[in-house]
Amino acid sequence: MDSYEKLILPENWAWMPVKEIIEKIPLTNKKLKQKEYQQNGKFPVIDQGQVFIGGYTDKEELKISYESPLIVFGDHTKIVKFVNFDFVAGADGVKVIRPKKVFYPRLFYYFIQGIPLPDKGYARHFQFLEKSFIPLPPLPEQHRIVERIEQLFTNLDAGVESLKAARAQLKRYRQSVLKSACEGRLVPNEAELARAEGREYEPAEVLLERILEERRRKWEEKNKGKKYKDPIAPETDKLNELPEGWHWGGLDEISQHIVDCLHSTPKFVNEGKYCIDTNCIEQGKIIFENARFVSVDTYNERVRRLVPKAGDILFAREGTIGTAVIVPPNFDICLGQRMMMFRTENGIDSSYFMLALQSKIFELQWKLKITGSTVPHINIGEIKMMAIPLPPLTEQHRIVTEVERCLLAADEMEKTIEHSLKQAERLRQSILKRAFEGKLIPQDPEDEPAGVLLERIKGEKAKREAEEKAKNKKR
Structure with a gap:
């Protein structure tokens, strides 16, 4: 044994x-x-x-x-x-x-x-x-044990359901925070603050014009005699009206670079450079312990279009579509399959850009452009034509600070919930263990012992077999 x-x-x-x-x-x-x-x-x-x-x-x-x-x-x-x-x-x-x-x-x-x-x-x-x-x-004790197990499990399950409901509520809360942030309802409006304080401010429309003029000027300085191609302007007719001082910013307009991943599966190795794909990202974070590695040669091949740097935004356009994360400092990464990357223009807070990509406002745009029945995805050309609600730069910073504060509190609550769910599972196993060891309920000395039960059943079986044998002899 x-x-x-x-x-x-x-x-x-x-x-x-x-x-x-x-x-x-x-x-x-x-x-x-x-x-x-x-x-x-x-x-x-x-x-x-x-x-x-x-x-x-x-x-x-x-x-x-x-x-x-x-x-x-x-x-x-x-x-x-x-x-x-x-x-x-x-x-x-x-x-x-x-x-x-x-x-x-x-x-x-x-x-x-x-x-x-x-x-x-x-x-x-x-x-x-x-x-x-x-x-x-x-046998009588077996029924009593089950009755006690299920009584305890009923109470435990009620607690687990409450925890799961709270976790689902946190998910809705996060989306509510992002929705409020991208609709101008989370922090004081910059236009209203400037008016109350008697000062000037730069509206998002002026900010966008300045970004585009600066981009054109730099390009023309480097490409004298060539014709400049304007970025794709988004179609905003069907988009919601924005708060005072805000403007719809097309992704192609507010990004220095938009690059797609290589459409090939990299060869993974045991150690090397991180390759980030949809297997190792969650909304707002890269799970590096789930990431795989590629060799230096493979890494160099996969970053030839653009080397990712801190502050760049990665976006899943296939698989877990809509997941957006920001590249943290001090990590050398390359794009795995199903990913694309944005590098924002000066004047755009990259953290705000990421939050806007995670919002329902942006989701409503990309859901209309999904193609492919076997592997749903969005073409990068379609994404370039989409837009996010753009506040003045100072308001972008305030939104990021407030969202981070709200989501940090939600993350702490979620950690507590996950810890409690693990405790509940351990308690469930403990209940089963005590039952298995005969320690969950007291024994009743009046119960027929299991050994006697077995002998009785064996005797009844032997009797039936003998009677059946006798009947067969008489035939």
Whole structure:
């Protein structure tokens, strides 16, 4: 026996080999391939995935009829599911078992989650479950244990649901902050402040004109005799009216550079330069521990259009479309697939630019331009024609400061929620562990001991077999 099976069980409990107390439900020609799953159907498909119901089907010939509760075990994933209705089994790595009458099915479901199985990756695990031992309490006590587990889980689940609701509320709060910021409602309006203080200010329209004039002047100095090409001006007819002093700034107008990633998959290595793609970004942050590396040669190839620097903004135009992050200082990075990069003009706060790209106001624009049914994406030419609401520069700075303050508070609250959710999961496992060890509820000495129950069932089985044998002899 393994160490867990050396646990000292209560006096009227017994250890049992798992293989001796289960019946395997035959699944030959009764499994459904994942590619055949439907969104709707007569029968739910139960497989070894994290989601309880993987899909649906109308294939009645594959149905596993519900006579008593069944346990679905993921041979690859070790996921355990309790099923008490008709269903169809998913094809990949599904084992369906039923505990014998000595075990209350609901308790068996809870207890097999307490058996430590080796982690063999995507290899088969059912063989280890069959060879394991499981504690068997008296039958009346099994029902009492389940009653107590589910009482505790009900209270725990209520708390978890409250935490998840709070987390969802934080997500809405973040969007509300960004919406207010990009509609001019988060901080005092620069035009109103200037008027109240009796001073001049530079409206965003004047700021944009100055940026464009400076860009043209610099280009013409470097390209004498050549014709200057104006940046793409956005179509703003269908965009909302902006606060006083604000102006719609086209992305092509307010960016020094807009570059796309190379349309090739880089060769990744164990160490080197960071390659940033949609696998390692969340809204507003690069998750460097999830980033992959490329060699110096690959890095140089991928930055030949423009070397990213601190303050540049990365934007996902495929996959997790709409995710925007800013390049932090002291990191050498290149663009992976599905990414593009902006470098803003002087007079544009790059942090404000990033926030505007994350806002619902900008999302409403790019959602209209998504193409591709297999891999949805936005063409870079379409993005250049989009616009963000542009406040005066001093107001941009104030907005960034206030958004960062609000989102920092939200981040701290989210950390607390995530910590509490992890604590709840640890408590759930602790409840199951105490139940598994016979420490969750007190034992009743009046209960028929598990050993006596087993002997009685064996005797009844032997009696039935003897009677059946006698009948056959008389025929």
